[in-house]
Amino acid sequence: MATRKNIEEWFPNIVGKDFKITNSTFEFNCVAFTLDIYDDYVWVTEKSWPYQNIPRILKVDSFEKLYELYGYEICDDNSYEIGYEKIAFYAKNNIPLHAAKQFVNIWKSKISNLIVDHELEWLCGNTTDAYGNIVFIMKRKL
Amino acid sequence: MKKFNEFINNNELLIVNLIEDAENSNLPDLEMISKRESYRNIIKIGDSVIPYLLKRNNIIWDRALCEITGEGLSSLDYSTSERLKYWKKWSTENGY
Numbered sequence: 732m733a734t735r736k737n738i739e740e741w742f743p744n745i746v747g748k749d750f751k752i753t754n755s756t757f758e759f760n761c762v763a764f765t766l767d768i769y770d771d772y773v774w775v776t777e778k779s780w781p782y783q784n785i786p787r788i789l790k791v792d793s794f795e796k797l798y799e800l801y802g803y804e805i806c807d808d809n810s811y812e813i814g815y816e817k818i819a820f821y822a823k824n825n826i827p828l829h830a831a832k833q834f835v836n837i838w839k840s841k842i843s844n845l846i847v848d849h850e851l852e853w854l855c856g857n858t859t860d861a862y863g864n865i866v867f868i869m870k871r872k873l
Numbered sequence: 874m875k876k877f878n879e880f881i882n883n884n885e886l887l888i889v890n891l892i893e894d895a896e897n898s899n900l901p902d903l904e905m906i907s908k909r910e911s912y913r914n915i916i917k918i919g920d921s922v923i924p925y926l927l928k929r930n931n932i933i934w935d936r937a938l939c940e941i942t943g944e945g946l947s948s949l950d951y952s953t954s955e956r957l958k959y960w961k962k963w964s965t966e967n968g969y
Contacts (some may be wrong), residue, residue, distance in 0.1 A: 732893065732896070732897075733897050733899075735899055743898045757896070757932060757933055758932065758953065759953075760902070760956075761901045762901060763942070770953070770954055771937075771952050771953050771954065772901075772903060772932070772953050774903075774904075775902075776900045776902055776903065776904045776948055776949070776950060777903075777949070777952075777953070778948065778950055778951055778952050779952065782949075787949075789894075797959060809886050816957045821928050827901075828900075828901065829899075829901060830901075842899050843897060843898060843899055844896075850907075860899055862899075
């Protein structure tokens with residue numbers, strides 16, 4: 732089971748920040764969480780991937796198309812907008828690594844068996860386990 | 874006999890600790906997780922780790938169980954819950 736200490740080891744930018752963790756399960760991954768799916772993994776290697784519409788290729792573009800299928804569109808602003816929900820996607824060296832979802836004024840991420848409340852940049856970084864950079868933000872109407 | 878039991882218990886504790894360590898990953902993809910060194914080390918243990926992995930009832934161990942047993946379902950065709958159900962059935966059928 733991952734702990735607060737693990738989160739601080741994985742993400743140096745979060746050390747010393749006031750972040751909240753909540754216990755969850757291993758039954759879904761970060762992308763599933765952003766799509767309100769709580770019993771499956773959503774990734775190019777999984778049955779859940781809409782391969783009829785998007786090839787099973789592990790690149791950032793594939794995930795942009797995935798979110799488009801779910802009604803999201805690219806936006807350049809990560810601030811909270813009434814009537815919209817937003818997701819942020821992280822990648823390192825063009826390898827997709829993580830997705831986070833905005834809940835009013837806080838971003839939440841499913842990481843290991845935890846839900847972590849955080850600011851977007853706290854998960855960024857080029858250390859082994861950090862998620863690189865935010866490569867796109869998308870939003871859809873609620 | 875007491876020393877033998879201690880040895881077995883310590884061994885079990887060691888395996889469980891190794892398994893818990895390998896589960897600690899922030900990666901989003903089960904395939905990526907299965908390539909980590911700590912995960913590969915669990916697979917190297919071989920058949921004797923199977924009951925411990927089954928007991929975890931954690932989808933993270935699907936690929937390890939597939940590799941060790943040579944059985945299992947493809948992640949491209951079966952959901953995570955379908956694969957977990959498969960291992961539960963497999964466990965009963967194979968006397969675990």
